[in-house]
Amino acid sequence: MSKITNFMKITKLEITILIDLVAITAFILVPGSFSHPLILFLLILSGTLASMSASMFNNIYDMDIDTKMKRTRSRSSTLNPGTRGLIFSIAAAMIVVSFVLSSVFINLLTALFIFGGFLSYVFLYTIFLKRRTTWNIVIGGIAGGFPALAGWAALTNSVSFTSLFLAFLVFMWTPTHFWNLSINNVDDYKASHVPMLPAIVGIKKTEFWIVINTVILIFYSLIPLLVPSIKLGLPYIPIAIIMDIILLYYVLKPAFRLYDKKYFRKAFGFSNMYLMILLLVIIIYPFI
Ligand code: HEM
Numbered sequence: 001m002s003k004i005t006n007f008m009k010i011t012k013l014e015i016t017i018l019i020d021l022v023a024i025t026a027f028i029l030v031p032g033s034f035s036h037p038l039i040l041f042l043l044i045l046s047g048t049l050a051s052m053s054a055s056m057f058n059n060i061y062d063m064d065i066d067t068k069m070k071r072t073r074s075r076s077s078t079l080n081p082g083t084r085g086l087i088f089s090i091a092a093a094m095i096v097v098s099f100v101l102s103s104v105f106i107n108l109l110t111a112l113f114i115f116g117g118f119l120s121y122v123f124l125y126t127i128f129l130k131r132r133t134t135w136n137i138v139i140g141g142i143a144g145g146f147p148a149l150a151g152w153a154a155l156t157n158s159v160s161f162t163s164l165f166l167a168f169l170v171f172m173w174t175p176t177h178f179w180n181l182s183i184n185n186v187d188d189y190k191a192s193h194v195p196m197l198p199a200i201v202g203i204k205k206t207e208f209w210i211v212i213n214t215v216i217l218i219f220y221s222l223i224p225l226l227v228p229s230i231k232l233g234l235p236y237i238p239i240a241i242i243m244d245i246i247l248l249y250y251v252l253k254p255a256f257r258l259y260d261k262k263y264f265r266k267a268f269g270f271s272n273m274y275l276m277i278l279l280l281v282i283i284i285y286p287f288i
């Protein structure tokens, strides 16, 4: 049992679940989506394989720094020089199966969007940006937008204002999501020379940029009020306003509590809740 749980650790399954929820949300928003359960199943399967594969390649590439960081060093029990070859082969097989399944049984555009998420996470973020610039997670955050484009394209073979809105919502959400977490691991990032924002500019400046990014995210989340063609269901706006207010409370609190790291951890935790609840409200509405 521990072999399976350890293997799941290097696939970052908890992240993949929220990534899948992004794709499912975009899929559900397409009129008539309920009559295509098989396409939805294939979308989730292809996206899950790609996301897990990307996470495995990320962990293989980051083996040198992951052993130096408290949060990630336990991965070496599963991923180490002895198992790297096997895990590389499994990850490679997963992304190939993902691309074949999505391109053959859904459509090429969806397969390209899923593959785009894989490429942007593995190459743009992990290999090119992560160890070079404090903009790493801002630009690398586009990886999280691809599932929304894939979810809409699975049934329409196209892009829309709605799928673009969802893609950029995840993109805008990512810095608030990750910078709160990174503050709790700032010493790790300094030790491994990864230029995450708090490791370079300090905690107070990072809190400033978290608040700025969150204010922009809040205004962005309410854009459907101004763009009628982005139809997310009646409950979206009122729930978004409530979630925006609570998110702002969580991201401002550290500044009023002497930048105590536990409040950044709470803000990180709520940021995941924030995105999950906004997505679930959109998914559940058509069923009520
Ligand atoms: C470049 C963009 C991103 C970065 C750098 C990032 C970074 C991280 C890191 C370092 C963790 C902690 C993982 C661990 O300790 O094992 C994490 C957790 C997580 N991330 Fe992100 N993330 C990004 C984008 C996303 C996206 C797009 C999603 C989903 C839409 C997402 C969802 C999650 C979830 C659900 C967790 C687990 C939270 C928990 O364990 O409670 N992340 N992220």
Ligand SMILES: CC(C)=CCC/C(C)=C/CC/C(C)=C/COP(=O)(O)OP(=O)(O)O
Binding pocket: 012, 015, 019, 047, 050, 051, 054, 055, 058, 059, 062, 072, 113, 114, 115, 116, 117, 118, 121, 126, 143, 144, 146, 147
């Ligand atoms: C459609 C598709 C495949 C999309 C992929 C999107 C995706 C998996 C985004 C997640 C990005 C992420 C968790 C980065 C963290 O890596 P890190 O190296 O900073 O985290 P670590 O230090 O925990 O390894």
